[in-house]
Amino acid sequence: MSVHDPSAHDASAHDASAPGPSTAVRPVADSIPDPLADSVDAPEMPAPRVTEFPAHSVGGGLALLLGLGGLAAGAGMIAAATAVTATGPKAALIVGGILVALSAFLAMCGLNTVAPGEARVVQLFGRYRGTIREDGLRWVNPFTSREKISTRVRNHETAVLKVNDAYGNPIELAAVVVWNVQDTAQASFEVDDFLEFVATQTEAAVRHIAIEYPYDSHDEDGLSLRGNAEEITEKLAIELHARVEAAGVRIIESRFTHLAYAPEIASAMLQRQQAGAVVAARREIVDGAVGMVEAALGRIAEQGIVELDEERKAAMVSNLMVVLCGDRAPQPVLNTGTLYQ
Known part of the structure; x- marks a missing residue:
């Protein structure tokens, strides 16, 4: 949740x-x-x-061709043995063909396909022998084990x-x-x-x-x-x-x-954040209102619109601060007499 x-x-x-x-x-x-x-x-x-270092590997294309050639040669030797009548040469051809085919198959076991974004960790009898990062078909020692790791x-x-x-x-x-x-x-x-x-x-x-x-x-x-x-x-x-x-x-x-x-204190923290936001907003309003009142008194005095004594300045400041800082619209009161009546 x-x-x-x-x-x-x-x-x-x-x-x-x-x-x-x-x-x-x-x-x-x-x-x-x-x-x-x-x-x-x-x-x-x-x-x-132990840290990574490149493993010794060669391109797998040539190794694949040699392996396929070895398999074909072994099969050809076995096939040729059927045409030989002498026992000794026939047995030699069969054994030789089997050995050549097994050797080619064993060599082809060292082929690896490495995709982009992958690596092969090479081990020989439990010992780290390097990492293959080149993508494509690669050939390494067929007696090694290769673990695939995504990079x-x-x-x-x-x-x-x-x-x-x-x-x-x-x-x-x-x-x-x-x-x-x-x-x-x-x-x-x-x-x-x-x-x-x-x-x-x-x-x-x-x-x-x-x-x-x-x-x-x-x-x-x-x-x-x-x-x-x-x-x-x-x-x-x-x-x-x-x-x-x-x-x-x-x-x-x-x-x-x-x-x-956490949910158990969310409401309490909401009240604290709201209180902080209200205080910050009021501070901004008061700072702005003080600046506006100061500017208004300065303009009045500069242009000589009306002469204000200290008591009238205090009344004007009070009225302006109420109007500017209040959270409700002010209700005007018309004074039909003088300021002192």
Whole structure:
């Protein structure tokens, strides 16, 4: 159940169907300024024991032709053995044809088709022997095992998480992370399941960021989840990068898709937001009214329309402030006498 902020303005700003409250994070985590990176309490992951390097492979077209030629030669030798009457040469042709055909078939087992956006992690008897990233038909040692890993860009969206912010208020939030595999060797050998690893670490990072900052900051200089979406999402990207770097994963973008108070405090927070909005609006009205009254008195004095003593100025200021600051239309009162009667 997705419950949004009780304020209509905030709901439209944080709803998943509307543009998220944050902008796209820099695609490369190394480009984020160092002071911002130093301010994030990111976990320290162990150094990788293996990193990706290109596997030795050749074009598969020639290997395919040689393999088919070997199969044809083996079949031809076996067929030729039927025309030989001598036992020795006949047996030699049959055995030789079988060996040639088996060798050609075994060599053809080293053929691999690599599609764009995919890679093959090559292992020989449990030892990492490199990664094939060239697309097309490639040939490697047929005794190796090849694991397919997608290097395409992926999305991971967390479920709506309910956590307490820095002030202890229960809030709901969700995030989407755009990522891809950058180092196939680390993704295969450094973690058990890199898909599950990314999902778990993303949820942990979102929860950690949520409890570090309040939804709305009472201090004007403090960061808040709603008021400083750009800074918060940059910190989220840095922490995500630090968490999933061990799995050879690159974070391209992170964005909050849902941000709202929990239903049990939504009505109370609505009243607080409404009170703040009323106070802010009244402050703007009073500031504008004071400026208008000041301009009116200045024009009257400058053009010499009427001479006003201090008492009349005070009465005019009072009347203008009531008219300009009142939330209802003023009711005029006509004075048929003088100001002092």
